[in-house]
Amino acid sequence: xNDRLSFKRFVGLEFNHRxxxxxxxxxxxxxxxxxxxxxxxxxxxxKVLEEKKLIVSEGKMAxxxxxxxxxxxxxxxxxxxxxxxxxxxxxxxxxxxxxxIDARWTNKNNETFYGYKNHVKADTGSKFIDAYEVTSAxxxxxxxxxxxxxxxxxxxxxxxxxxxxxxxxxxxxxxVEMINRIHxxxxxxxxxxxxxxxxxxxxxxxxxxxxxxxGFIENTMKGTYIRTIGIARAKVNIGxxxxxxxxxxxxxxxxxxxxxxxxxxxxxxx
Numbered sequence: 001x002n003d004r005l006s007f008k009r010f011v012g013l014e015f016n017h018r019x020x021x022x023x024x025x026x027x028x029x030x031x032x033x034x035x036x037x038x039x040x041x042x043x044x045x046x047k048v049l050e051e052k053k054l055i056v057s058e059g060k061m062a063x064x065x066x067x068x069x070x071x072x073x074x075x076x077x078x079x080x081x082x083x084x085x086x087x088x089x090x091x092x093x094x095x096x097x098x099x100x101i102d103a104r105w106t107n108k109n110n111e112t113f114y115g116y117k118n119h120v121k122a123d124t125g126s127k128f129i130d131a132y133e134v135t136s137a138x139x140x141x142x143x144x145x146x147x148x149x150x151x152x153x154x155x156x157x158x159x160x161x162x163x164x165x166x167x168x169x170x171x172x173x174x175x176v177e178m179i180n181r182i183h184x185x186x187x188x189x190x191x192x193x194x195x196x197x198x199x200x201x202x203x204x205x206x207x208x209x210x211x212x213x214x215g216f217i218e219n220t221m222k223g224t225y226i227r228t229i230g231i232a233r234a235k236v237n238i239g240x241x242x243x244x245x246x247x248x249x250x251x252x253x254x255x256x257x258x259x260x261x262x263x264x265x266x267x268x269x270x
Contacts, residue, residue, distance in 0.1 A: 056125030
């Protein structure tokens, strides 16, 4: 804001207005960690999207992405205690403020990740994020499905990869009366049939749209690496990232609409 007049105008400051110092901004960010204030901001903008009829509501998709934090060099004994929910005694005092006791390690596709997960439910047609949950990286994708879905999703298709398959997930989908379009999963002694594989490929055409969301956050916003400590601040960081994504997507849709993009014209817009 000190460097660019365009940034200053964006936040509503005139040329002669003073820009808040770093402590003021830090205190504001700290206030967001209380009472889910960052989620209130996210929901407030989402209501604007609904009022502008930018949410298509003809299908939803669920997925999760990793948000990594600086990797810590802990001993095996310290990591063992953390897994058991015990804070190592050596971390008491000032050292504890520099240690993240909420972030966790996990492996996926032979890659190692350390940090948190951004679980999202998004609108298939418009690619807006409807809802999100933040957990440590080791939490399975399916564990947050019940929190992501609500009664407004009734009658819509739900798309997702095989991580969301299973009896418990099917019960959750049935509870909100959605149409299950989750990918079927093969097992060691029961491989997918050719028909099931063909069905999964057909479902992928819609499910894959959620990767566009994560791709934009990672590549354009550079938003999947955070330097905060603790899940409370991670929730704020990831929640605001999801909000900014929705703002960018809204601007993108309006620009596309004016340039005659056929995909956007098919959306239910004013």
